[in-house]
């Protein structure tokens with residue numbers, strides 16, 4: 591079946607800038623995605639992230655597959671990304687033992703200078719962490735609003751087994767996380783569900799002083815399936831600001847992305 595042609599112009603028009611001084615986030619996301627697509631090589635197995643920055647990456651990757659003859663195989667971190675990948679013609683692999691990825695490209699809700707991340711604003715944190723952990727290289731693509739001095743202003747998402755919800759919320763409140771059950775955007779009277787059918791809880795810490803300690807405290811809460819702290823997983827990030835894309839690596843000064851013709 592002939593795949594629809596998706597043009598950069600279409601991607602740029604996803605949302606208009608809100609005012610003359612506000613950053614054009616759609617353009618920044620597209621720039622980060624375009625930079626990452628340029629580093630995908632023939633024969634790679636690629637993990638496909640989720641969200642509004644990963645989506646243009648998937649679309650542009652599909653364009654390279656269809657029009658440039660790029661041979662890759664991929665697995666997606668959400669049903670939405672899987673559907674998009676199918677639409678744009680990316681060959682998909684089902685999960686199986688031994689499957690690893692050369693590269694995963696994914697978005698983030700917050701990243702700091704050590705490339706510690708908060709993820710899961712789109713509810714895909716569990717599959718995202720599975721695929722990131724099965725990847726040799728996790729590359730984050732982000733607009734300029736995602737880079738922070740300290741993690742925690744963005745509410746930390748948790749995926750929670752429904753039966754365990756009240757006790758998980760009690761435990762998170764004891765840790766100072768002000769838990770809020772996420773509601774369904776389409777049906778605000780109903781809770782949101784992950785692709786696995788679990789609930790999502792957003793924890794308002796405001797500031798996370800010690801992400802590693804918090805991760806250790808969260809992971810032992812029964813019924814808390816996964817948390818959105820991604821620590822020690824990202825090898826690099828492309829952070830776009832205005833018309834400039836920079837490469838961030840853990841603890842290193844940012845470098846212009848134009849310096850790199852391959853993965854940093």
Ligand SMILES: O=C[C@H](O)[C@H](O)[C@H](O)COP(=O)(O)O
Nearest residue numbers: 641642643697710712713714
């Ligand atoms: O669950 C969603 C993911 O973690 C996303 O990658 C994250 O929320 C960033 O999404 P966006 O690029 O849309 O801001």
